[in-house]
Amino acid sequence: MxxxxxxxxxxxxxxxFCPNWSDDLCSVVLEQEGVLAVSYRAHQMGVRPGMRRSGALMLAPDAQMHERxxxxxxxxxxxxxxxxxxxxxxxxxxxxxxxxxxxxxxxxxxxxxxxxxxxxxxxxxxxxxxxxxxxxxxxxxxxxxxxxxxxxxxxxxxxxxxxxxxxxxxxxxxxxxxxxxxxxxxxxxxxxxxxxxxxxxxxxxxxxxxxxxxxQGLAPEMHEWIAAPPTFKAKLELFGRIENTDLLLAGACRLLQQLTGWLCAHQFAVSRIRLLLEHERGREACPPTPVEVMLAEPTWRDEHIVRLLKERLAKVELPAPVIGLALEAAQVEAMAPLSDSLFPEPGGSPQERQRLFEVLVARLGADNVLQPYPKADYRPEVANRWVPLHEKVRPADVASQMPPRPLPRPAFLLPKPIQLLMRDHRPFYCSPLRMVSSAERIEAGWWSDTQTRDYFIAEGEDHAYYWVFRERTPGTEETRWYLHGLFA
The missing domain is CATH 3.30.70.270 (Reverse transcriptase/Diguanylate cyclase domain)
Known part of the structure; x- marks a missing residue:
C-alpha cells in the first residue's frame, strides 16, 4: 500500500533561533521590518504576526529581535x-x-x-x-x-x-x-x-x-529523494553560554537524532562517537572539549547512546562555557542482522549484557572495567593480561595463546609476589605450609627478565590452598619462597 x-x-x-523546548524566551522573527513569528512568551505580551518592529518593541522591549x-x-x-x-x-x-x-x-x-x-x-x-x-x-x-x-x-x-x-x-x-x-x-x-x-x-x-x-491520484508524482552524505558530522549552535553539562544533553539528543537517521540510511551501526564541546572563539579562544563514547556492541538506536552520553557528560569538567556542539561518527561498521534464535537466551541476550558493560565503562571509566587477554608466555605475571573492554578479543586468539598447564592455576593472582618467612625450614604464611603437589618448573624470560622458579600447591593448617614458588638463583645456596596466588 x-x-x-x-x-x-x-x-x-x-x-x-528559539527551539520549542525554550519557549520561555521572548523572541520575535522579523521580515522586512514586519513581525513574522513570535514565541509563546512574546505572544503573551501582546506581540502578533503582522505588527511592525516598533509596535513589537513597545509591547515587549526586552524581546530578542531576529531577522529571518x-x-x-x-x-x-x-x-x-x-x-x-x-x-x-x-x-x-x-x-x-x-x-x-x-x-x-x-x-x-x-x-x-x-x-x-x-x-x-x-x-x-x-x-x-x-x-x-x-x-x-x-x-x-x-x-x-x-x-x-x-x-x-x-x-x-x-x-x-x-x-x-x-x-x-x-x-x-x-x-x-x-x-x-x-x-x-x-x-x-x-x-x-x-x-x-x-x-x-x-x-x-x-x-x-x-x-x-x-x-487525486490521477497523475504520477516525481520526487528527488534526499541522500545521506558518506560521512557524518553535524553541528549545533547553542542559544547562550552553557556552563552546566546537564543542559547540554538536549542539544546532544538533537544531533543523535540526525545520527540515527544517517546510520539507518547507510545500514550502519556505530561503535564510537565523539562529541566536541565548542567554547568561546576569538582572542579568548579555548580548544573544544572532546567527549568520546565507546560502545562494546555497535548500535544504530539513540536510546542507549543517550544513556551513555549522560553518564559521560556528568563527569566532564568544563574549562569554559559551551557555545556549540559537534557530533562525529568516529567508527562505524555494517549493521548486524537480527538474531534468528527461536527462544531467548537465559540471563538476557548478549546485547543486553554488552549494554550493561557500556554503562559501567561510561560511569567508572575505560581503565576500571577490564577483560582478560592472556599472552603466550610461561611467566604467570606476564601471561595474565587485562585490557580495556572496548578492545576486541577473539576467543580463538585467547585459546591459541594459552600455554599448556600441567597443574592447576589459582583463581586469584597477586599483583606482586610476597616473600614468605621461613620457620623450621618450611615457608610460613599465617601457619606452616605443606606442599601437596609436585613441582612445576618455569624457566622463561631469558630475552628480558629471566625467571627460574619451582611452583607448588601448598596447604595451610586452616586447609586453605596457596600457590607458592621457590626461587632458584644460580650461584647461591639461600632458598627464598614467595606467595603468588590464592585458590578459591
Whole structure:
C-alpha cells in the first residue's frame, strides 16, 4: 500500500533561533521590518504576526529581535530530513518548509501508521521543532492535509472528500488569483475541480491542473529523494553560554537524532562517537572539549547512546562555557542482522549484557572495567593480561595463546609476589605450609627478565590452598619462597 506522511513545520523561522523546548524566551522573527513569528512568551505580551518592529518593541522591549534567516531554515529542514531517514529511505522536500515521507513499506516494521506518526512526532520534538502531520495515499494529498492543519486518511475515496473541503488558497499557484476566485465563488478545492479545465488552464496555468491530478491520484508524482552524505558530522549552535553539562544533553539528543537517521540510511551501526564541546572563539579562544563514547556492541538506536552520553557528560569538567556542539561518527561498521534464535537466551541476550558493560565503562571509566587477554608466555605475571573492554578479543586468539598447564592455576593472582618467612625450614604464611603437589618448573624470560622458579600447591593448617614458588638463583645456596596466588 502506498502511503505518505506530509510533515509541515509552520514555526520553522522562529525555531531556528528559539527551539520549542525554550519557549520561555521572548523572541520575535522579523521580515522586512514586519513581525513574522513570535514565541509563546512574546505572544503573551501582546506581540502578533503582522505588527511592525516598533509596535513589537513597545509591547515587549526586552524581546530578542531576529531577522529571518533562510539559510538557517534550509539547514534545519535538512537536519529534520536526516532524522526522518530512520523511518523510511524515501524522504523528499516539498514546498514551504514541508517534507514528504513515503512510509508504505515501513508500516509493518513500526507497528502501523498511528505508531509511526507518534515516533515521527517524538523525533521532531527531540530535534526542537514542532510540526503538523498529514497522512494520505498521495504525496500531494499529504502535503495539502499538513498545510491545512493536519489530517489522516488511508483510502483514496476519503482523501477526495477531505480535499474537496480544503480552501483553494492552499495551492501555491492560485494565491495570486485569490481575488478572482473569490469573485466567482470558488472557495474550496471541490469548487475548483468542478470548473472547466480548459478555462482554468488558460487563466491559472497547467501547474494547477497537475497539482490537482497528483493530489487525486490521477497523475504520477516525481520526487528527488534526499541522500545521506558518506560521512557524518553535524553541528549545533547553542542559544547562550552553557556552563552546566546537564543542559547540554538536549542539544546532544538533537544531533543523535540526525545520527540515527544517517546510520539507518547507510545500514550502519556505530561503535564510537565523539562529541566536541565548542567554547568561546576569538582572542579568548579555548580548544573544544572532546567527549568520546565507546560502545562494546555497535548500535544504530539513540536510546542507549543517550544513556551513555549522560553518564559521560556528568563527569566532564568544563574549562569554559559551551557555545556549540559537534557530533562525529568516529567508527562505524555494517549493521548486524537480527538474531534468528527461536527462544531467548537465559540471563538476557548478549546485547543486553554488552549494554550493561557500556554503562559501567561510561560511569567508572575505560581503565576500571577490564577483560582478560592472556599472552603466550610461561611467566604467570606476564601471561595474565587485562585490557580495556572496548578492545576486541577473539576467543580463538585467547585459546591459541594459552600455554599448556600441567597443574592447576589459582583463581586469584597477586599483583606482586610476597616473600614468605621461613620457620623450621618450611615457608610460613599465617601457619606452616605443606606442599601437596609436585613441582612445576618455569624457566622463561631469558630475552628480558629471566625467571627460574619451582611452583607448588601448598596447604595451610586452616586447609586453605596457596600457590607458592621457590626461587632458584644460580650461584647461591639461600632458598627464598614467595606467595603468588590464592585458590578459591
Amino acid at each position: 502506498r502511503l505518505w506522511i506530509g510533515l509541515y513545520l509552520p514555526r520553522l523561522p522562529l525555531e531556528v 534567516a533562510p539559510q538557517l531554515e534550509q539547514e534545519a529542514l535538512h537536519a529534520v530530513a536526516m532524522a526522518m531517514l530512520q523511518y523510511t529511505p524515501q524522504v523528499a522536500e516539498g514546498e514551504g518548509a514541508t517534507l514528504l515521507l513515503d512510509v508504505g513499506a515501513s508500516l509493518r516494521l513500526f507497528g502501523g501508521i498511528r505508531n509511526l506518526c507518534r515516533l515521527v512526532e517524538d523525533s521532531l520534538q527531540k530535534l526542537g521543532f514542532s510540526g503538523v502531520l498529514g497522512v494520505a495515499p498521495t504525496a500531494r494529498g499529504a502535503w495539502l492535509l499538513a498545510r491545512a492543519g493536519g489530517g489522516r486518511t488511508l483510502k483514496l475515496d476519503s482523501l477526495l472528500r477531505h480535499l474537496h473541503r480544503l480552501p483553494v488558497g492552499l495551492l501555491p499557484p492560485l494565491q495570486r488569483h485569490q481575488r478572482w476566485l473569490d469573485g466567482i465563488g470558488c472557495l474550496s478545492i471541490g469548487d475548483l475541480v468542478r470548473l472547466p479545465r480548459p478555462g482554468l488552464q488558460r487563466r491559472c496555468g497547467i501547474e494547477v491542473l497537475d497539482m490537482l491530478d497528483a493530489a
